[in-house]
Amino acid sequence: MKRNSLILLLAAFLTACVTINIYFPAAAAQEVADEIIDDVWQLKQGEAEDDAAAQENTNAETPAEK
Amino acid sequence: MKKILLSAYLVFAFVLTGLAQAAPNLEINTPAINALKSSMQKRHNQLAPHYQSGAVGLTKNGMIAIRDAKAVPLKHRQGINQLVAAENADRGKLYKEIAVANGHPEWESGIRDSFAGRWIDKAKSGWYFQGKGGWVKK
Numbered sequence: 752m753k754r755n756s757l758i759l760l761l762a763a764f765l766t767a768c769v770t771i772n773i774y775f776p777a778a779a780a781q782e783v784a785d786e787i788i789d790d791v792w793q794l795k796q797g798e799a800e801d802d803a804a805a806q807e808n809t810n811a812e813t814p815a816e817k
Numbered sequence: 818m819k820k821i822l823l824s825a826y827l828v829f830a831f832v833l834t835g836l837a838q839a840a841p842n843l844e845i846n847t848p849a850i851n852a853l854k855s856s857m858q859k860r861h862n863q864l865a866p867h868y869q870s871g872a873v874g875l876t877k878n879g880m881i882a883i884r885d886a887k888a889v890p891l892k893h894r895q896g897i898n899q900l901v902a903a904e905n906a907d908r909g910k911l912y913k914e915i916a917v918a919n920g921h922p923e924w925e926s927g928i929r930d931s932f933a934g935r936w937i938d939k940a941k942s943g944w945y946f947q948g949k950g951g952w953v954k955k
Contacts, residue, residue: 775924776843780931783843783915787850788932788939791857 847918853911860904873901874945874952879912879933880905884945884952908932 789795864881867873872888873881881904889897912932916925937946937955945952 775927777927777931779843780924780928781935783845784928784932784935785939787845787854787911788935790854791861792939793858793861794939 843915844918845915847914849914850911850918853907853914857904857907857911860900860907863900864904867897867900868940868944871943871945871954872897874947875933875936875940877933877937877947879929879936880908882947 864873867889868875870888871885872883874884876882881901883897883901886894886897912929913922913925915928916922940946940955942955944955946955947953
């Protein structure tokens with residue numbers, strides 16, 4: 752019985768691994784989009800402001816989620 | 818029992834490897850992507866006035882479209898069709914190239930969606946984008 756549940760646990764871990772490997776990296780895609788759009792639209796000079804704004808957004812969102 | 822512990826250990830090692838791969842950076846520094854970027858960058862100088870006048874807007878699928886051809890003087894209307902078509906061709910290739918360069922051609926639509934949102938977020942005020950119910954002025 753113990754052995755069965757251990758095997759089940761292992762199977763769950765393996766499934767988790769597969770899930771991780773096929774997962775679409777949305778955050779990385781956004782970063783890449785930002786980088787390319789800044790280049791194409793020549794928004795580089797506003798980068799510092801964007802970062803500050805992004806930081807503010809994260810701070811604002813965290814308490815709201817809780 | 819020892820055997821089970823050993824395999825559990827191995828599985829944990831696999832999980833850690835998986836986690837390490839969970840936050841990858843996407844590769845965008847390839848000749849094809851750089852060429853598309855510089856082509857789009859050059860075209861942007863021609864497109865910017867049309868975004869501002871509302872003649873051209875950003876679509877929700879990461880492309881651009883003619884929104885109000887009347888905002889363009891008659892003699893330039895043919896030119897704007899070509900401009901929009903060329904930009905959309907580059908954008909389509911860009912999304913595909915990023916997916917392919919990272920070994921996951923099936924990511925193309927996810928990458929397109931990411932870009933679609935960011936183009937609109939980064940658009941200047943006064944530019945038009947496609948919202949749920951049609952064109953919206955930013």
